[in-house]
Amino acid sequence: MKHRLVTRSDFDGLVCAVLLRKLDLIDDIFFVHPKDVQDGVVDIGPNDILTNLPYVAEAHLVFDHHHSESERVGHANANHVLIPEAASAARVVYEYYSNRDGYPPLRVSDELMAAVDQADSAQYELEDILHPEGWTLLNFLMDSRTGLGRFREFRVSNYQLMMELIDHCIEHQDVDDILALPDVAERVALFREHEPRFIDQLQRCSRVVDDVVIVDLRDEDVIYAGNRFMVYALNPQTRVSIHVMWGRERRNSVLAVGKSIVDRTSPVDIGSIMLTQGGGGHVAAGTCQVEHADLERVLDRVIAEVATPRPTDTRRAA
Template sequence: MAEQDSQDDKYRLVTRSDFDGLVCAVLLRENGLVDHVAFAHPKDMQDGVVSITKRDITTNLPFVPGCHLAFDHHASEAVRITERSNHIIDPHAPSAARVVYDFYGGKETFPTISEDLMAAVDKSDAAMLEMEDVTDPQGWILLGFLMDARTGLGRFRDFRISNYELMMKLIDLVREKTIEEILEDPDVRERVSLVNDYEERFNEQLKRCTTVHDNVAVLDLRWEDNIWPGNRFKIYTMFPDCNISIHIMRGRENVNTVFAIGKSIFNRSSKTNVGELCLAFRGGGHHAAGTCQVANGNAENVKNALIKRMVMDG
C-alpha cells in the first residue's frame, strides 16, 4: 500500500518497546498509517498516565477508550473489555504484529515484509522456542531477544545511542535491510557483545537467586545491586522440573514491586491461567505469561499467594 499523501491522515502509534512493538511499527509505517511512534508501559496505560486521543493507534497494550484503533492479543483484555468496534483483538494470535498483519490483508498488503520476520515475532512473543533459541539465539530471534525489556539492556547507559534511539532506528532498518545486515549494524553489535560479556555473571546470579517451591521457580532480584543481562527463558534450562516461574524485581525508582510470571516453554504441564491470575492483582497477560505490580509492603503476601495458587494448580 502506498504512503498516504496527507500528513493529516497519519496517526501516532503507541506500543511497547519490544520486538512485537517494533514489528507493529514497521507494519504501520509500511502501509502509511503512522508518522510517529511512542513507547508506553502497560500499567501507564491502565493508570491513565499516557494521554490517548482519536489520532492514536495502540498495539499490544491495555485498551484505552478514545483511541482510533487498538490491536491486541492478550487473553486478559478479551476478558476485561466488552466488544468494541475499534478494539481489534485475537487472543489466539501469537503476536500483536500478527493481528495487525492479518487485519490489513497480510502478504498482499505487505509484500516486502519478510515472512521469516513474521514467523520470528510470532515465535518470540508466543515463546514457542526451541532449546537452542535460548542457549544460542540467531537471526531475528537474536534481535527479538535484544529488544526484550526483560533481557535487561535498559539498565545500561553507556551505549553509543540510547535504547529508544535504537528502536526508532530499527523501524527503518527492518524495512530496508536483511537480518544479517541488521546484526552487523554497530549499535546492534554493541549490545550483542555486552550480553555475551556478562553471560557467566548472569548464569551465576540466576542460580543463586532462584528458589524452587515444588513446581514453581522463584527468581527474586529485589536485593541485587546489579542485575546482569541475559535470556529470561534460561531459567527453564537450569530448572527443568519447574513448569512455571515468578521473576520478582523492584519497580521503577523502587516505588513498587513487579511480578513477571511465565510458564516454562519446555515443560508445558502447568495448569495455571497466568493472565487471569495477574488480573486478580490489577495486572494482566496471556494464558502462559503475565505481569502485575503491587505496593512494596504487600509484595510478600502477593508472592506467597501466587506460589500457593501455582502449586495448587500443578
C-alpha cells in the same frame, strides 16, 4: 490523515511499526509501559493506534492478542481488534489490513512475521535459549527484560535504536545485516560478556516450590543482563517462574510470572491470576505491581495459585 502509533518498546512493537509504516498510516511513534496506559498516565486520543497495550476507548484502533483484555474490558468494541489466538500483536495488525479493501498489499517477509510470532509466543527450543542467533538474538537484545539498558552508555539510546531498526527492518531482509550494524553489534558483545555472571546470579537467587521457581532479585546490587528464558533451561523440572523485582524507583515491587518454554504442561491461566492482582497478561505470562506492605501476602497467594503438582507428585499431600 496519519496516526500516532503507541506501542511497547520490544520486537512485537517494532514489527507493528514496520507494518503500519509500510501502509503509510503513521507519522509518529510513542513507546510506553502498558501499566501507564492502563492507569491513564498516557494521554490517548482519536489519532492514536495502540498495539499490544491495554484497551483505551478513546483510541482510533487498538490491536491486541492478550486474552485477559476481553475479561477486563468485558464487551466487544468496534475499535478493539482482539484476536487471543494470534501469536503476536503484529500478526493481528497483519491479518486485519491484509483482509481489508483500500489498503496496499503488505509486502513483508514471511521470515520476519514468523520471527515475531515465535518471539511473542516464546516458541523457542533449548538450543535457542542457550545459543541464540539471528532474529531470536535480536529479540533478546530488544527485550527490556534482558536488561542491557542498565549497562554502558551506548552510542545511541534504546529509543533511538528502536527508531533506526524500523527503517533497517524495512530495508534489510537478512537479519545478519541488522546484527552487524555497529549499534546492534555493541549490544551483542555486552550480551555475550554478561552471560556467565547472569547464569551464576540466577542460580544464587532462585528457590523452587513444587513446580514453581521463584527468582528474588531485590537484594542484588547489580542485575546482570541475560535472556529471560535461561531460568527454565537451568530449572527444567519447573513449569512456572516468578521473578520478584523492584518497581520503578523502588516505589513498589513487581511480580513477573511466566510459564516455562522448556516444559509447557502447566495448566494454569497466568493472565487471569494476574488480573485478580491488578495486573494482566495472557495464558502463558503476566505481571502485576504490588505495594511493599502487601508483597509477601500477594507472593504467597500467587505461588499457591500457579503451583500445580504433577500427577505423580505427592509432596503436597504429605
